[in-house]
Amino acid sequence: MSRADVLVDADWAEAHLDDPGVVFVEVDEDVSAYDGGHIKNAVRLDWTTELQQPAARDLIDRDDFSALMSRKGIGNDDTVVLYGGNNNWFAAYAYWQFKLYGHDEVKLLDGGRKKWELDGRELVKDVPERPTTSYVASDPDLSIRAFRDEVVASIGSKNLVDVRSPDEFSGKIKAPAHLPQEQSQRAGHVPTAINIPWSKAAADDGTFRSDDELSKLYGEQGFDDSRPTIAYCRIGERSSHTWFVLHELLGKTDVKNYDGSWAEYGSLVGVPVQKDV
Amino acid sequence: MCGAPDQDTLPALEVSPREAVVHGFVTRDGSALAGAYVRLLDSTGEFTAEVQSSATGYFRFYAAAGDWTLRTLYRGGSVDAAVTAEQGSAVEAQVVVPD
Numbered sequence: 412m413s414r415a416d417v418l419v420d421a422d423w424a425e426a427h428l429d430d431p432g433v434v435f436v437e438v439d440e441d442v443s444a445y446d447g448g449h450i451k452n453a454v455r456l457d458w459t460t461e462l463q464q465p466a467a468r469d470l471i472d473r474d475d476f477s478a479l480m481s482r483k484g485i486g487n488d489d490t491v492v493l494y495g496g497n498n499n500w501f502a503a504y505a506y507w508q509f510k511l512y513g514h515d516e517v518k519l520l521d522g523g524r525k526k527w528e529l530d531g532r533e534l535v536k537d538v539p540e541r542p543t544t545s546y547v548a549s550d551p552d553l554s555i556r557a558f559r560d561e562v563v564a565s566i567g568s569k570n571l572v573d574v575r576s577p578d579e580f581s582g583k584i585k586a587p588a589h590l591p592q593e594q595s596q597r598a599g600h601v602p603t604a605i606n607i608p609w610s611k612a613a614a615d616d617g618t619f620r621s622d623d624e625l626s627k628l629y630g631e632q633g634f635d636d637s638r639p640t641i642a643y644c645r646i647g648e649r650s651s652h653t654w655f656v657l658h659e660l661l662g663k664t665d666v667k668n669y670d671g672s673w674a675e676y677g678s679l680v681g682v683p684v685q686k687d688v
Numbered sequence: 689m690c691g692a693p694d695q696d697t698l699p700a701l702e703v704s705p706r707e708a709v710v711h712g713f714v715t716r717d718g719s720a721l722a723g724a725y726v727r728l729l730d731s732t733g734e735f736t737a738e739v740q741s742s743a744t745g746y747f748r749f750y751a752a753a754g755d756w757t758l759r760t761l762y763r764g765g766s767v768d769a770a771v772t773a774e775q776g777s778a779v780e781a782q783v784v785v786p787d
Contacts, residue, residue, distance in 0.1 A: 610735035
């Protein structure tokens with residue numbers, strides 16, 4: 412697998428907007444972004460309400476993923492191109508979920524909404540009508556998903572990559588700084604985790620760094636290629652971005668996303684927590 | 689929730705004693721600039737958060753006390769502004785985008 416198999420640029424996207432086998436999917440937490448204008452022919456996925464079970468705080472299951480895809484008019488053989496706001500955080504989360512349920516052809520649009528907007532490319536308000544499909548998801552591929560017990564057992568033995576900002580890692584703040592800081596969980600990080608913020612993997616405009624730059628970044632920050640890896644953040648979307656970098660762009664093996672992330676780990680009773688401030 | 693909230697629909701500002709808010713407006717040629725990408729960088733230049741300015745050019749961050757840089761991306765370029773946040777208060781920063 413190469414970068415071209417998993418990542419497309421805006422020029423490629425513009426040239427394929429009307430391709431029948433290509434489905435553009437905008438993934439946002441804030442649905443108003445799509446309503447205000449989206450890439451032509453793109454359908455919408457709401458990260459909060461459609462890709463998660465809100466009450467259980469878990470991913471939707473295989474049957475619900477199949478039903479969601481069918482409802483959106485996405486077929487098993489379609490090439491899905493994901494993009495979104497927040498530097499593609501939620502698009503990367505969706506990408507990881509598409510892979511979890513076995514979708515073959517899925518790609519990220521490099522730079523997402525931000526790059527598209529800063530380039531001054533066209534956004535439209537027309538909502539496409541796609542006929543429903545009979546999508547069949549595969550059983551979840553748990554080789555790319557980590558759960559809390561595995562994280563605790565991995566302390567000191569696997570690459571635990573905390574991709575939050577340095578102030579969240581140290582425990583100085585509990586959430587990204589665009590959010591109020593009143594959170595229930597403890598501040599800090601999993602002991603032995605290394606802090607490689609997701610943002611180091613992207614330029615200001617949200618596009619990914621080159622493969623050479625990315626390899627150098629993780630090498631310099633203490634990433635051990637001989638060990639399995641678990642990436643985490645606060646709720647699993649920024650770590651999906653880093654999972655995409657490590658597993659899809661750099662082709663590293665045995666990389667999992669811990670989607671429970673700090674919102675879960677930092678609320679557990681009796682697990683070790685390192686706080687630096 | 690983890691994504692940047694819509695800056696058009698933020699709740700009224702209430703600063704807790706444990707927070708240090710940085711907020712303000714993005715303007716160009718004296719008028720509000722909506723849709724600019726405002727990035728909050730820490731004292732080492734590391735990214736901390738990003739929001740898009742609202743219809744009135746407004747942005748808000750819940751930072752920590754200390755020195756920060758606001759890097760604002762707009763179509764055609766970017767501009768940096770320095771700001772110092774204080775615990776328990778809201779510091780207002782003006783971001784002026786060149787014509």
